[in-house]
Amino acid sequence: MINKQRAVVLLSGGLDSTTCLALARQQGYDCYGLSFDYGQRHRSELTAAERIAQEAQLCDYKVVKLDLGGIGGSALTDLSLDVPRQESAGIPITYVPARNTVFLAYALAWAEALQAQAIFIGVNAMDYSGYPDCRPAFIDAFQTLANLATKAGVEGHTLRIEAPLIALSKAEIIRAGLAAGVDYGATVSCYQADSEGRACGVCDSCRLRRKGFLEAGVADPTRYRQL
């Protein structure tokens, strides 16, 4: 196929971004996967991303090393902070400062170099756990920025920020993903998965995921190390 539209797809190796990739492919995009090694303590998520990218036979795939850990302030990158077992009020300690802004900025740089038409990001406002950079208003603001920030914008070409999961529940995401052929057994969502990708079953991310499979009425293929 010639002249297909190109999309940069942010891929964490978790349930949401893997679904997002499947939807981008379903829409006919030539997909360029982008993952980040930002010192996340859930390393096996990144291993999962690399495996998923390889199996999806993307046009290209990059793992970019980011020095976010040095900035501190999150239980996901600061090993001196514990990942909480209980849901807390407000913005959780697992929030990484400005993470999606940094991820999208990199995706924008690559999208511009590739002359891509879209960036896909698997953010989700329903089950968003209180992260500010998962809200629709944030995505809209980034799209405005993207078209001011780049050559493409100056030259009248428009780049779309696609967040197809933003208004879906976890159960709806799972149903959409299964319809698009996602193997959720290959994805890792747990904030503290072990080196073999087995989930703890108790962190915020695990609880949202389990609830999703329950509500979708499908078997949960997640490998748990405790239940």
Next chain:
Amino acid sequence: MINKQRAVVLLSGGLDSTTCLALARQQGYDCYGLSFDYGQRHRSELTAAERIAQEAQLCDYKVVKLDLGGIGGSALTDLSLDVPRQESAGIPITYVPARNTVFLAYALAWAEALQAQAIFIGVNAMDYSGYPDCRPAFIDAFQTLANLATKAGVEGHTLRIEAPLIALSKAEIIRAGLAAGVDYGATVSCYQADSEGRACGVCDSCRLRRKGFLEAGVADPTRYRQL
């Protein structure tokens, strides 16, 4: 002094960002300097940034390594492309895809972790050489994004993106910097300075800088290797 406001200041080692740092200090901010090692071919600019940061006795200073070079598409990071000697129409080949978006995203992450009130960036729309991410509309869009992207925004605290040079000519920047005590001999603007920081005198950046000193009516302290 206690409870001073904090600012993250982007520092490239060039004339504009060094002036910007001096203005932030003049305004009484506690300054946190941030530079990027993004594979730029003008390495001596980064060396200059490190020296300027050290002399300014900042509260903290970080050099973040970015993997922008792998994305390609610019004569500043792609060694197979030549830096042009002549001004060209449109957006120049020295433009780095989405560079200021990536820089500001990192600054935002650090500003959030520091609970800073401002980010200073030395962009300049007058002498901007056609870079889309130096326009006032881009800065405004990033400020909107910043306050949607962060905890601060959710909690009602506002982060300002300060671009004090945006409407100044190069001559006006130089006069403001001299009044704030900047030593321009320590700054490096050239796209292809040699390892000792001596400028070529012929690239776009050198030409804008030379013209600035001429128009400001002050001696040009730049060390040139050819004239």
